[in-house]
Amino acid sequence: MRRKRKSFPQDICCGSEVVARLDRDILKMKGKLTVNEAAVFTNVFFKCFRHPSVKKLRIDLSRLENIDSAGVMALFYVQKKLKEKGVAVAMEGASESVQDKIRLFFPETDILQDPPIKPFFLEDLGNQMTHFFHSYVVGFLLLASNLFYWGFTDVFRPWARRRGEVVNQAVLIGVNAVLIVVFLSFVIGYVIALHSSSQLRTFGANIFVVDLVVFSIMSQMGPLITAILVAGRSGSAIAAEIATMKVTAELDAIKTMGLNPMRFVVVPKLYACMFTMPFLIVFANVAGITGGGLAAQVYLDITPEIFINRMQDIMMAKDLYTALVKSQAYAAIIVLTGSFYGLRVERGAEGVGRMTTVAVVVSITLVILADSVLGVIFY
């Protein structure tokens, strides 16, 4: 069957109104070309205009009464697309007011650029992996080496630090966290003893509740709860503070005053966190065991004297040393992660919020991973 050829002229209508008439190589615009007509005009025009022999299209604007920015851009779009097909476009006959608007809105340069070519899936994946490795893994290791270098060397150069800042940070990170750490550890110790008491009573092994509470709190729960709380509380504060300082150019100002932002801002936090974390863990352990002791008395009738006597038999110095080693690892992770994400901030206030959230999530994840690794090592 032969394909039916298009007959000219063809009308381009928006509703009942004709907005343009296409007659082979001339397009006569009519009435108005505003945001309402522009979409219909561009869609219908390219369906009508399929004449390969036409090398130049004249657009007659003499009967065009009104045009807005969308209309001008529609004409620009038509011109651009036809140019790509090798068809030249000439506009003519526009009234003074239409000319004014075309001059105002018609872009000087080709703003309708082609979208960037999307790379092939594997190439894209490779690019992202490389970016991740360089930005995060290498960046994190570089920051860690920088922080530990200054952290170690500045121990012997107290004059190089901001006076009073370590104490100030120790209060913010450590002292102010004591209450919440003690309270939650107490509750968790109580709940551990409570849940195990019914099982132990069944087997008549009431006294082993002491072993259970002391061992779980000392080796796992105490350090981990403390680290998660400090990561949530102080890790976010560190990330937010450093990010805000970067956004408001305070870090630039520190650098151009001849000071090292790492030593001036981050190292005091590292010292403060490493110094206070062991104390927090000890408080958490004491509170957790106290909570467990209370539950043991209430549910299993184990008096404090019995509890303490049994505790002395099973408690080992190794548990304490392990907790202290863990505390230093957790403190370093929390400060390092907070400062890493704080320093990576982009795009103002929105970036500060985003980086703070990421810093907390990552530092808690890293703390739990470190706990697993250290748990295996010290088993």
Add this chain to the structure above:
Amino acid sequence: MEKEKVVEVRRLYAAFDDTVVLSDVSFSAYQGEVTVILGGSGSGKTTLLKHLLALYPVERGYVSVLGQDLARLREVEQVTLYLQMGVFYQSGALLNSLTVAENIALPLAQHSDLPKELIDEIVHMKLGLVNLSHAFHLYPSQLSGGMMKRAALARAIVMDPPLLFCDEPGAGLDPVLLESLDNLILNLKNKLGMSIIMVTHEVSSILRVADRIVFLDKGVVVLEGPLTKALHSEVPAVKEFFSVMKNENVRELLK
């Protein structure tokens, strides 16, 4: 006799990802002069300033500040260079955890052995220079925008640096404050022989303080020279910049 160059930039190129921000930028700033870097939004002024402050690494081209090649600067040399520079940031960049006095005293406290009482006296004097004596014990969050800028200027000049960088010092100031700030900058130049590199849009300020103009347009220096050359320039971007400012002072100077 030709003046000594305090800043020299040759064929500097800077790009972020695929966007070229500075392309083949070359200019010099001289001892004891106020050099104003001008240009529209997005012309690359801030990027250029950050290169001069060694906050961005020089990847292509040559940047020398006070005779030091920034690309070859070691960390110790960079600190020594920073001690000879004052930087006045557009936002003030005062440390929010410190009082105004502590902010201003910070470079002195960290880089000198001066006793605290003397540092406090110096801080009082510098605050007096910027009409901010009453803000000694206030925190940055308690200051207005104009006060914040003046405190930032006091901090920038606390070490009496031979070279001062100012990023939009007049933005957001009323005309009276702006004039007093300009007078202070002129005093720093005339009485202390300070060299000043300033990024600003305030035409009244430019006319009051500028000795040389470096005009950036789309990452390229389209004009470099004395203020009068800029005012008579036929370069379209420069001409447009000055023509839109219907300022009596411009006309007077043009006469």
